[in-house]
Amino acid sequence: MEQPSAEAYEATHVHSVYNAIAPHFSSTRHKPWPLISSFLTAQPPGATGLDVGCGNGKYLPVNPTLHIFGSDRSENLVQLARAERNGEVVVADALSLPYRECSVDFVICVAVIHHLSTRERRQEAIQALLRCVRAGGKVLVYAWALEQGTSRRGWDEGSEQDTLVPWVMRSKGKPDATYQRYYHLYREGELEEDVVAAGGIILESGYEKDNWWVVCSSKET
Template sequence: MAELESQADQYEQENVHEVYQHIAQHFSATRYKSWPIVESFLQEIPAGSIGIDVGCGNGKNLLVNRDIFIIGSDRSENLARIAHQHHPHAAVVADILHLPHRDAFFDFAICIAVVHHLSTPSRRVAAIAEILRTVKPGGTVLVYAWALEQKNSRRGWDKGDEQDIMVPWVRKSATEPNKSQTFNRYYHLFQEGELESDIQMAGGDVVRSGYEKDNWWAIATPKIK
Protein backbone atom coordinates (compact mmCIF):
# COMPACT_ATOMS: atom_id res chain seq x y z
CA MET A 1 0.00 0.00 0.00
CA ALA A 2 2.79 2.41 0.94
CA GLU A 3 4.54 1.67 -2.34
CA LEU A 4 1.36 2.36 -4.33
CA GLU A 5 0.85 5.65 -2.50
CA SER A 6 4.45 6.60 -3.22
CA GLN A 7 3.97 5.82 -6.90
CA ALA A 8 0.77 7.87 -7.04
CA ASP A 9 2.48 10.76 -5.29
CA GLN A 10 5.36 10.68 -7.77
CA TYR A 11 2.96 10.42 -10.71
CA GLU A 12 1.09 13.54 -9.55
CA GLN A 13 4.37 15.33 -8.89
CA GLU A 14 5.40 14.81 -12.51
CA ASN A 15 2.02 15.17 -14.23
CA VAL A 16 0.32 17.83 -12.11
CA HIS A 17 2.55 19.76 -9.71
CA GLU A 18 5.55 20.28 -11.98
CA VAL A 19 3.26 21.24 -14.85
CA TYR A 20 1.57 24.00 -12.83
CA GLN A 21 4.97 25.29 -11.76
CA HIS A 22 5.86 25.70 -15.45
CA ILE A 23 2.57 27.19 -16.64
CA ALA A 24 1.62 29.28 -13.58
CA GLN A 25 1.90 32.72 -15.20
CA HIS A 26 0.15 31.70 -18.42
CA PHE A 27 -2.51 29.76 -16.50
CA SER A 28 -3.16 32.71 -14.20
CA ALA A 29 -3.66 35.03 -17.16
CA THR A 30 -6.63 32.90 -18.26
CA ARG A 31 -8.28 32.73 -14.82
CA TYR A 32 -9.80 36.05 -13.82
CA LYS A 33 -13.48 35.52 -12.96
CA SER A 34 -15.21 33.36 -10.34
CA TRP A 35 -17.78 30.84 -11.57
CA PRO A 36 -21.43 31.73 -10.74
CA ILE A 37 -22.03 28.98 -8.15
CA VAL A 38 -18.71 29.76 -6.43
CA GLU A 39 -19.51 33.47 -6.31
CA SER A 40 -23.02 32.81 -5.01
CA PHE A 41 -21.72 30.44 -2.33
CA LEU A 42 -19.16 32.96 -1.08
CA GLN A 43 -21.58 35.88 -1.15
CA GLU A 44 -23.98 33.94 1.08
CA ILE A 45 -21.35 33.30 3.76
CA PRO A 46 -22.09 35.44 6.87
CA ALA A 47 -19.91 38.49 7.44
CA GLY A 48 -16.94 37.85 9.71
CA SER A 49 -16.61 34.19 8.73
CA ILE A 50 -13.19 32.62 8.19
CA GLY A 51 -12.57 29.95 5.55
CA ILE A 52 -10.08 28.33 3.21
CA ASP A 53 -9.68 28.03 -0.53
CA VAL A 54 -7.79 24.78 -1.10
CA GLY A 55 -6.01 24.88 -4.46
CA CYS A 56 -6.63 28.60 -4.78
CA GLY A 57 -4.58 29.02 -7.97
CA ASN A 58 -4.02 32.71 -8.66
CA GLY A 59 -6.39 33.70 -5.84
CA LYS A 60 -9.28 34.90 -7.99
CA ASN A 61 -11.85 33.79 -5.38
CA LEU A 62 -10.16 35.31 -2.32
CA LEU A 63 -11.77 38.74 -2.61
CA VAL A 64 -15.23 37.83 -3.96
CA ASN A 65 -16.75 38.73 -0.59
CA ARG A 66 -14.73 41.33 1.29
CA ASP A 67 -16.78 40.80 4.46
CA ILE A 68 -15.23 37.36 5.01
CA PHE A 69 -11.61 36.22 5.30
CA ILE A 70 -10.23 33.37 3.18
CA ILE A 71 -6.85 31.70 3.52
CA GLY A 72 -5.82 30.42 0.11
CA SER A 73 -3.40 27.56 -0.38
CA ASP A 74 -1.91 25.88 -3.41
CA ARG A 75 0.56 23.05 -4.01
CA SER A 76 2.24 25.19 -6.66
CA GLU A 77 4.61 27.71 -5.12
CA ASN A 78 4.42 29.83 -8.28
CA LEU A 79 0.62 30.02 -8.17
CA ALA A 80 0.63 30.72 -4.44
CA ARG A 81 3.05 33.58 -5.07
CA ILE A 82 0.62 35.07 -7.62
CA ALA A 83 -2.27 34.67 -5.16
CA HIS A 84 -0.14 36.39 -2.51
CA GLN A 85 0.12 39.42 -4.78
CA HIS A 86 -3.69 39.62 -4.89
CA HIS A 87 -4.16 39.08 -1.16
CA PRO A 88 -0.83 39.47 0.69
CA HIS A 89 -1.97 38.04 4.03
CA ALA A 90 -3.86 35.02 2.79
CA ALA A 91 -1.84 32.69 0.55
CA VAL A 92 0.32 29.73 1.57
CA VAL A 93 1.89 26.68 -0.07
CA ALA A 94 0.19 23.48 1.11
CA ASP A 95 -0.62 19.94 0.01
CA ILE A 96 -4.33 19.11 -0.13
CA LEU A 97 -3.62 15.76 1.55
CA HIS A 98 -1.80 17.41 4.49
CA LEU A 99 -3.35 20.79 5.20
CA PRO A 100 -1.59 22.88 7.87
CA HIS A 101 -4.80 23.79 9.68
CA ARG A 102 -6.40 22.80 12.97
CA ASP A 103 -9.37 20.45 13.21
CA ALA A 104 -12.85 22.02 13.06
CA PHE A 105 -11.48 25.57 12.89
CA PHE A 106 -13.00 27.15 9.78
CA ASP A 107 -16.57 28.23 9.05
CA PHE A 108 -16.39 27.17 5.40
CA ALA A 109 -14.09 25.87 2.67
CA ILE A 110 -13.98 25.81 -1.10
CA CYS A 111 -12.00 23.51 -3.36
CA ILE A 112 -12.49 24.40 -7.01
CA ALA A 113 -11.19 22.13 -9.79
CA VAL A 114 -8.55 20.41 -7.67
CA VAL A 115 -9.60 16.92 -6.52
CA HIS A 116 -9.71 15.73 -10.13
CA HIS A 117 -5.90 15.96 -10.14
CA LEU A 118 -5.60 13.18 -7.53
CA SER A 119 -4.79 9.95 -9.36
CA THR A 120 -6.46 7.23 -7.25
CA PRO A 121 -9.94 6.87 -5.69
CA SER A 122 -8.48 6.63 -2.18
CA ARG A 123 -6.45 9.84 -2.59
CA ARG A 124 -9.48 11.74 -3.90
CA VAL A 125 -11.54 10.64 -0.89
CA ALA A 126 -8.64 11.43 1.45
CA ALA A 127 -8.32 14.93 -0.01
CA ILE A 128 -12.00 15.67 0.60
CA ALA A 129 -11.74 14.19 4.11
CA GLU A 130 -8.81 16.48 4.86
CA ILE A 131 -10.84 19.53 3.86
CA LEU A 132 -13.84 18.39 5.91
CA ARG A 133 -11.52 17.87 8.90
CA THR A 134 -10.74 21.58 9.04
CA VAL A 135 -14.37 22.78 9.03
CA LYS A 136 -16.55 23.27 12.11
CA PRO A 137 -19.68 21.15 12.62
CA GLY A 138 -22.41 22.93 10.68
CA GLY A 139 -19.87 24.59 8.41
CA THR A 140 -20.07 24.19 4.65
CA VAL A 141 -17.68 22.95 1.97
CA LEU A 142 -18.03 23.57 -1.78
CA VAL A 143 -16.18 21.15 -4.07
CA TYR A 144 -15.90 21.29 -7.87
CA ALA A 145 -14.46 18.66 -10.23
CA TRP A 146 -14.38 18.26 -14.00
CA ALA A 147 -17.26 16.20 -15.36
CA LEU A 148 -17.06 13.24 -17.71
CA GLU A 149 -20.35 14.38 -19.22
CA GLN A 150 -19.22 17.23 -21.48
CA LYS A 151 -20.74 16.23 -24.82
CA ASN A 152 -21.86 19.80 -25.51
CA SER A 153 -18.44 21.34 -24.82
CA ARG A 154 -15.48 21.70 -27.17
CA ARG A 155 -13.91 18.69 -25.46
CA GLY A 156 -16.83 16.39 -26.26
CA TRP A 157 -16.31 13.76 -23.56
CA ASP A 158 -19.33 11.77 -22.42
CA LYS A 159 -20.46 8.64 -20.61
CA GLY A 160 -18.47 5.62 -21.68
CA ASP A 161 -15.28 7.58 -22.36
CA GLU A 162 -12.07 7.09 -20.39
CA GLN A 163 -12.17 8.86 -17.03
CA ASP A 164 -8.42 9.07 -16.39
CA ILE A 165 -6.85 11.23 -19.05
CA MET A 166 -4.04 13.64 -19.91
CA VAL A 167 -5.13 17.14 -20.92
CA PRO A 168 -2.67 19.30 -22.89
CA TRP A 169 -1.84 22.89 -22.02
CA VAL A 170 -0.23 24.70 -24.93
CA ARG A 171 1.96 27.68 -24.14
CA LYS A 172 3.09 29.82 -27.06
CA SER A 173 6.49 31.45 -27.00
CA ALA A 174 6.42 35.14 -26.09
CA THR A 175 9.40 35.84 -28.32
CA GLU A 176 8.82 33.38 -31.17
CA PRO A 177 5.11 33.35 -32.19
CA ASN A 178 5.45 30.22 -34.33
CA LYS A 179 6.84 28.16 -31.47
CA SER A 180 4.90 26.58 -28.60
CA GLN A 181 5.38 24.12 -25.77
CA THR A 182 2.83 21.51 -24.67
CA PHE A 183 2.43 20.34 -21.07
CA ASN A 184 0.16 17.39 -20.25
CA ARG A 185 -1.80 17.43 -16.98
CA TYR A 186 -3.47 14.42 -15.38
CA TYR A 187 -7.24 14.60 -14.77
CA HIS A 188 -9.82 12.18 -13.41
CA LEU A 189 -13.18 13.02 -14.99
CA PHE A 190 -16.00 12.55 -12.47
CA GLN A 191 -19.13 10.81 -13.67
CA GLU A 192 -22.58 11.73 -12.38
CA GLY A 193 -22.97 10.85 -8.70
CA GLU A 194 -19.27 10.12 -8.13
CA LEU A 195 -18.44 13.36 -6.34
CA GLU A 196 -21.34 12.93 -3.93
CA SER A 197 -20.26 9.35 -3.24
CA ASP A 198 -16.67 10.43 -2.55
CA ILE A 199 -17.88 13.12 -0.15
CA GLN A 200 -19.98 10.62 1.77
CA MET A 201 -17.04 8.19 2.00
CA ALA A 202 -14.89 11.08 3.22
CA GLY A 203 -17.22 11.79 6.11
CA GLY A 204 -19.45 14.49 4.70
CA ASP A 205 -23.18 14.94 4.20
CA VAL A 206 -24.16 16.40 0.82
CA VAL A 207 -26.50 19.37 1.21
CA ARG A 208 -27.03 19.98 -2.49
CA SER A 209 -25.21 19.37 -5.74
CA GLY A 210 -25.38 20.06 -9.44
CA TYR A 211 -23.66 20.67 -12.75
CA GLU A 212 -22.10 23.90 -14.00
CA LYS A 213 -19.67 24.75 -16.79
CA ASP A 214 -18.67 21.12 -17.49
CA ASN A 215 -18.14 20.49 -13.77
CA TRP A 216 -19.95 18.56 -11.08
CA TRP A 217 -20.22 20.51 -7.82
CA ALA A 218 -21.45 19.69 -4.34
CA ILE A 219 -21.96 21.54 -1.07
CA ALA A 220 -21.43 19.42 2.02
CA THR A 221 -21.13 19.61 5.79
CA PRO A 222 -18.96 17.43 8.06
CA LYS A 223 -20.91 14.54 9.54
CA ILE A 224 -21.59 14.94 13.23
CA LYS A 225 -19.65 12.26 15.08
Protein backbone atom coordinates in the same frame (compact mmCIF):
# COMPACT_ATOMS: atom_id res chain seq x y z
CA MET B 1 8.25 -1.99 -15.88
CA GLU B 2 7.40 -0.74 -12.42
CA GLN B 3 4.60 1.83 -12.33
CA PRO B 4 5.37 5.16 -10.61
CA SER B 5 3.71 5.86 -7.27
CA ALA B 6 0.68 8.13 -7.20
CA GLU B 7 2.79 10.84 -5.59
CA ALA B 8 5.48 10.61 -8.28
CA TYR B 9 2.92 10.55 -11.08
CA GLU B 10 1.18 13.65 -9.72
CA ALA B 11 4.52 15.39 -9.23
CA THR B 12 5.20 14.92 -12.94
CA HIS B 13 1.75 15.47 -14.41
CA VAL B 14 0.27 18.00 -11.98
CA HIS B 15 2.66 19.84 -9.68
CA SER B 16 5.56 20.47 -12.04
CA VAL B 17 3.14 21.40 -14.82
CA TYR B 18 1.36 24.09 -12.80
CA ASN B 19 4.64 25.57 -11.65
CA ALA B 20 5.78 25.74 -15.29
CA ILE B 21 2.57 27.27 -16.66
CA ALA B 22 1.64 29.45 -13.65
CA PRO B 23 1.78 32.93 -15.27
CA HIS B 24 0.06 31.74 -18.46
CA PHE B 25 -2.56 29.80 -16.47
CA SER B 26 -3.19 32.76 -14.18
CA SER B 27 -3.77 35.06 -17.15
CA THR B 28 -6.76 32.89 -18.14
CA ARG B 29 -8.31 32.76 -14.66
CA HIS B 30 -10.06 35.99 -13.69
CA LYS B 31 -13.86 35.69 -13.67
CA PRO B 32 -15.37 33.86 -10.66
CA TRP B 33 -17.97 31.21 -11.47
CA PRO B 34 -21.54 32.19 -10.48
CA LEU B 35 -22.38 29.42 -8.03
CA ILE B 36 -19.08 29.76 -6.18
CA SER B 37 -19.59 33.52 -5.92
CA SER B 38 -23.11 32.92 -4.58
CA PHE B 39 -21.75 30.46 -2.00
CA LEU B 40 -19.22 33.03 -0.79
CA THR B 41 -21.60 35.98 -0.74
CA ALA B 42 -24.08 33.88 1.29
CA GLN B 43 -21.57 33.49 4.13
CA PRO B 44 -22.21 35.79 7.11
CA PRO B 45 -19.94 38.82 7.56
CA GLY B 46 -16.87 37.98 9.58
CA ALA B 47 -16.91 34.28 8.70
CA THR B 48 -13.56 32.58 8.19
CA GLY B 49 -12.85 30.07 5.47
CA LEU B 50 -10.33 28.28 3.31
CA ASP B 51 -9.74 28.19 -0.44
CA VAL B 52 -7.82 24.93 -0.91
CA GLY B 53 -6.10 24.90 -4.27
CA CYS B 54 -6.68 28.63 -4.68
CA GLY B 55 -4.48 29.05 -7.77
CA ASN B 56 -4.01 32.76 -8.42
CA GLY B 57 -6.49 33.59 -5.66
CA LYS B 58 -9.35 34.86 -7.83
CA TYR B 59 -11.96 33.89 -5.22
CA LEU B 60 -10.24 35.53 -2.25
CA PRO B 61 -11.69 39.04 -2.84
CA VAL B 62 -15.22 37.98 -3.92
CA ASN B 63 -16.72 38.81 -0.52
CA PRO B 64 -14.54 41.34 1.31
CA THR B 65 -16.47 40.81 4.57
CA LEU B 66 -14.95 37.32 4.87
CA HIS B 67 -11.51 36.26 6.02
CA ILE B 68 -10.29 33.57 3.61
CA PHE B 69 -6.98 31.75 3.90
CA GLY B 70 -5.71 30.35 0.61
CA SER B 71 -3.40 27.44 -0.12
CA ASP B 72 -2.03 25.80 -3.24
CA ARG B 73 0.51 23.10 -4.04
CA SER B 74 2.16 25.30 -6.70
CA GLU B 75 4.74 27.69 -5.28
CA ASN B 76 4.54 29.89 -8.38
CA LEU B 77 0.75 30.21 -8.21
CA VAL B 78 1.01 31.06 -4.51
CA GLN B 79 3.43 33.88 -5.35
CA LEU B 80 0.98 35.21 -7.93
CA ALA B 81 -1.93 35.03 -5.47
CA ARG B 82 0.07 36.97 -2.91
CA ALA B 83 1.15 39.60 -5.44
CA GLU B 84 -2.13 40.01 -7.35
CA ARG B 85 -4.66 39.56 -4.53
CA ASN B 86 -2.58 40.48 -1.50
CA GLY B 87 -3.88 37.24 -0.10
CA GLU B 88 -2.89 35.24 2.95
CA VAL B 89 -1.79 32.23 0.94
CA VAL B 90 0.57 29.36 1.77
CA VAL B 91 2.07 26.44 -0.12
CA ALA B 92 0.33 23.28 1.06
CA ASP B 93 -0.70 19.87 -0.23
CA ALA B 94 -4.43 19.10 -0.14
CA LEU B 95 -3.67 15.83 1.66
CA SER B 96 -1.63 17.58 4.36
CA LEU B 97 -3.34 20.87 5.18
CA PRO B 98 -1.71 23.12 7.81
CA TYR B 99 -4.97 24.09 9.52
CA ARG B 100 -6.45 23.06 12.86
CA GLU B 101 -9.46 20.76 12.83
CA CYS B 102 -12.87 22.41 13.24
CA SER B 103 -11.30 25.85 12.82
CA VAL B 104 -13.23 27.54 9.98
CA ASP B 105 -16.81 28.20 8.91
CA PHE B 106 -16.50 27.08 5.29
CA VAL B 107 -14.14 25.64 2.69
CA ILE B 108 -14.08 25.89 -1.10
CA CYS B 109 -12.04 23.50 -3.21
CA VAL B 110 -12.42 24.21 -6.92
CA ALA B 111 -10.90 22.02 -9.65
CA VAL B 112 -8.41 20.32 -7.33
CA ILE B 113 -9.36 16.79 -6.31
CA HIS B 114 -9.64 15.64 -9.94
CA HIS B 115 -5.83 15.99 -10.09
CA LEU B 116 -5.38 13.19 -7.51
CA SER B 117 -4.69 9.96 -9.34
CA THR B 118 -6.41 7.34 -7.15
CA ARG B 119 -9.89 7.20 -5.69
CA GLU B 120 -8.46 6.63 -2.23
CA ARG B 121 -6.45 9.86 -2.45
CA ARG B 122 -9.46 11.80 -3.73
CA GLN B 123 -11.53 10.58 -0.79
CA GLU B 124 -8.68 11.40 1.62
CA ALA B 125 -8.63 14.94 0.25
CA ILE B 126 -12.36 15.34 0.90
CA GLN B 127 -11.84 14.00 4.43
CA ALA B 128 -9.15 16.64 4.96
CA LEU B 129 -11.52 19.40 3.85
CA LEU B 130 -14.32 18.16 6.12
CA ARG B 131 -12.00 18.05 9.13
CA CYS B 132 -11.32 21.78 8.82
CA VAL B 133 -14.89 23.02 9.29
CA ARG B 134 -16.50 23.56 12.67
CA ALA B 135 -20.02 22.43 13.60
CA GLY B 136 -22.48 23.57 10.94
CA GLY B 137 -19.71 24.43 8.49
CA LYS B 138 -20.03 23.77 4.77
CA VAL B 139 -17.58 22.50 2.16
CA LEU B 140 -18.01 23.26 -1.56
CA VAL B 141 -16.13 20.95 -3.95
CA TYR B 142 -15.90 21.20 -7.75
CA ALA B 143 -14.41 18.60 -10.11
CA TRP B 144 -14.36 18.20 -13.89
CA ALA B 145 -17.23 16.17 -15.30
CA LEU B 146 -17.01 13.23 -17.66
CA GLU B 147 -20.27 14.34 -19.25
CA GLN B 148 -19.10 17.27 -21.38
CA GLY B 149 -20.64 16.32 -24.71
CA THR B 150 -21.67 19.90 -25.46
CA SER B 151 -18.28 21.44 -24.66
CA ARG B 152 -15.31 21.91 -26.95
CA ARG B 153 -13.61 18.95 -25.26
CA GLY B 154 -16.41 16.60 -26.31
CA TRP B 155 -16.05 14.03 -23.53
CA ASP B 156 -19.09 11.89 -22.80
CA GLU B 157 -20.15 8.83 -20.83
CA GLY B 158 -18.07 6.52 -23.03
CA SER B 159 -14.80 8.43 -22.61
CA GLU B 160 -11.91 7.38 -20.38
CA GLN B 161 -12.19 8.85 -16.91
CA ASP B 162 -8.44 9.07 -16.31
CA THR B 163 -6.78 11.21 -18.92
CA LEU B 164 -3.95 13.61 -19.72
CA VAL B 165 -5.08 17.03 -20.89
CA PRO B 166 -2.60 19.19 -22.84
CA TRP B 167 -1.82 22.79 -21.95
CA VAL B 168 -0.10 24.58 -24.83
CA MET B 169 2.00 27.66 -24.16
CA ARG B 170 2.78 29.83 -27.15
CA SER B 171 5.62 32.34 -27.00
CA LYS B 172 6.76 34.79 -29.64
CA GLY B 173 9.89 33.55 -31.36
CA LYS B 174 9.87 30.24 -29.50
CA PRO B 175 8.43 26.81 -30.28
CA ASP B 176 5.14 25.96 -28.58
CA ALA B 177 5.55 24.10 -25.28
CA THR B 178 2.96 21.44 -24.42
CA TYR B 179 2.43 20.16 -20.90
CA GLN B 180 0.26 17.17 -20.00
CA ARG B 181 -1.96 17.54 -16.92
CA TYR B 182 -3.58 14.51 -15.26
CA TYR B 183 -7.34 14.61 -14.64
CA HIS B 184 -9.86 12.16 -13.26
CA LEU B 185 -13.17 12.99 -14.96
CA TYR B 186 -16.04 12.46 -12.56
CA ARG B 187 -19.09 10.59 -13.83
CA GLU B 188 -22.54 11.63 -12.61
CA GLY B 189 -23.03 10.65 -8.96
CA GLU B 190 -19.41 9.74 -8.32
CA LEU B 191 -18.52 12.91 -6.44
CA GLU B 192 -21.43 12.35 -4.07
CA GLU B 193 -20.22 8.76 -3.56
CA ASP B 194 -16.74 10.01 -2.64
CA VAL B 195 -18.13 12.55 -0.18
CA VAL B 196 -20.19 9.87 1.57
CA ALA B 197 -17.18 7.52 1.65
CA ALA B 198 -15.16 10.34 3.20
CA GLY B 199 -17.68 10.71 6.02
CA GLY B 200 -19.62 13.65 4.64
CA ILE B 201 -23.29 14.49 4.28
CA ILE B 202 -24.53 15.86 0.95
CA LEU B 203 -26.44 19.13 1.37
CA GLU B 204 -26.66 20.14 -2.29
CA SER B 205 -25.17 18.98 -5.57
CA GLY B 206 -25.33 19.83 -9.23
CA TYR B 207 -23.58 20.63 -12.51
CA GLU B 208 -22.05 23.93 -13.62
CA LYS B 209 -19.60 24.81 -16.38
CA ASP B 210 -18.63 21.19 -17.20
CA ASN B 211 -18.10 20.43 -13.51
CA TRP B 212 -19.94 18.38 -10.93
CA TRP B 213 -20.18 20.12 -7.56
CA VAL B 214 -21.31 19.30 -4.04
CA VAL B 215 -21.95 21.26 -0.87
CA CYS B 216 -21.41 18.98 2.09
CA SER B 217 -20.79 18.90 5.81
CA SER B 218 -19.29 16.46 8.26
CA LYS B 219 -21.44 13.83 9.97
CA GLU B 220 -19.98 15.05 13.23
CA THR B 221 -21.33 18.59 12.82
